[in-house]
Amino acid sequence: MAHAHAVAGAYVAPRTATGIPNGKLGMWIFLASEVMFFTGLIGAYLVLRMGHPSWVGPEGHLSVGIGTLNTLILICSSTTIVLALAADARQQIAAVRGYLAATIGLGALFVLIKIFIEYAAKISHHILPSSSVFWASYYTLTGFHLLHVLGGIVFNLVVLSSTATPAVWAHQRRRLEWAGLYWHFVDIVWIFLFPLLYLFSR
Amino acid sequence: MAEHHVSAKTYLIIWGWLAALMLVGVALSERHILPFSRGVVILTIVILSTIKAALVVLYYMHLKLDRRTLVFIALTPFVLIALAVGLLYSSKLVHL
Numbered sequence: 001m002a003h004a005h006a007v008a009g010a011y012v013a014p015r016t017a018t019g020i021p022n023g024k025l026g027m028w029i030f031l032a033s034e035v036m037f038f039t040g041l042i043g044a045y046l047v048l049r050m051g052h053p054s055w056v057g058p059e060g061h062l063s064v065g066i067g068t069l070n071t072l073i074l075i076c077s078s079t080t081i082v083l084a085l086a087a088d089a090r091q092q093i094a095a096v097r098g099y100l101a102a103t104i105g106l107g108a109l110f111v112l113i114k115i116f117i118e119y120a121a122k123i124s125h126h127i128l129p130s131s132s133v134f135w136a137s138y139y140t141l142t143g144f145h146l147l148h149v150l151g152g153i154v155f156n157l158v159v160l161s162s163t164a165t166p167a168v169w170a171h172q173r174r175r176l177e178w179a180g181l182y183w184h185f186v187d188i189v190w191i192f193l194f195p196l197l198y199l200f201s202r
Numbered sequence: 203m204a205e206h207h208v209s210a211k212t213y214l215i216i217w218g219w220l221a222a223l224m225l226v227g228v229a230l231s232e233r234h235i236l237p238f239s240r241g242v243v244i245l246t247i248v249i250l251s252t253i254k255a256a257l258v259v260l261y262y263m264h265l266k267l268d269r270r271t272l273v274f275i276a277l278t279p280f281v282l283i284a285l286a287v288g289l290l291y292s293s294k295l296v297h298l
Contacts, residue, residue, distance in 0.1 A: 018269075018271055019269060019271075020268075020269055020271060020272065024272075025271075025272075025275075028272050028275045028276065029275060031276075032275050032276065032278055032279045033279070035279040035280070035283075036279045036282065036283065039279070039283050043287075064228060064231070068224070068225075068228050071224055072221060072224070075217065075220045075221055075224065076217070078217075078220075078258060078262055079213055079214070079216070079217040079220075079262075082213050082261075082262045083210055083213055086208065086209070086210050086213065089207075180262070180263075181263055184258050184259075184262045184263050185263075187258060188255045188258050188259070191224075191251050191254050191255050191258070192251055192255070194224075195227055195231070195247045195248070195251055199227065199228065199231035199247060200231075200244055200247070
């Protein structure tokens with residue numbers, strides 16, 4: 001791979017054998033491994049569920065309203081980060097900053113609702129992972145997803161910090177696309193977890 | 203940076219579809235107000251979720267406009283998963 005170099009402030013993308021920037025290729029390979037990780041978890045949940053004809057009764061019902069709100073929040077955050085990418089293509093760094101901040105804010109809102117409303121309500125009713133197989137699955141699936149959301153927020157914060165000066169941004173802007181790919185993946189996982197946990201038990 | 207030339211308007215239209223399909227799924231799950239069987243509801247919601255995921259992958263992750271190599275990378279885990287599930291169900295040692 002040829003070295004990247006900057007000439008008079010303009011960033012020149014390094015050439016690669018695949019024609020795809022290495023960072024982007026690495027992110028897609030990482031996401032492919034993440035698909036396998038979450039498929040393992042969801043597969044285990046499905047096998048456990050199908051193996052228990054009675055499964056969980058009305059006590060296993062989750063708040064569809066809160067779940068719907070959180071799904072909407074993640075969908076909005078996916079849109080704001082892709083709008084940040086579009087703003088970057090137009091070289092509007094202030095808009096990039098604004099959309100990234102909105103994405104981080106929406107991600108944080110998802111986390112706060114999950115922890116301080118959903119988890120807090122269950123824990124206050126002594127509903128813990130040890131309560132039943134359903135709740136063990138619920139905490140495992142949503143917990144790992146939550147960790148991924150937190151990871152995405154940190155990634156987005158790092159990208160946001162590099163928008164501080166145009167010179168730094170000129171060299172770091174490719175990271176916005178990688179952060180976006182990761183954030184969309186987190187959204188896709190929730191697109192499947194939401195019906196699986198919230199809607200199918202009704 | 204990949205210049206994919208997708209307009210902000212397209213992104214907002216996709217947002218509208220994602221939100222609408224999600225709300226349709228939620229409405230369908232209200233089985234006491236809609237005359238659908240549980241099986242039909244689950245199958246429909248799974249199809250809606252797959253459409254939403256496809257919209258995100260194709261438009262927000264730009265796989266529609268990106269290199270074919272990335273499409274193969276994105277599909278690889280599903281091939282491996284199909285192989286694993288096939289082996290699992292065809293095995294005489296595993297009884298699910």
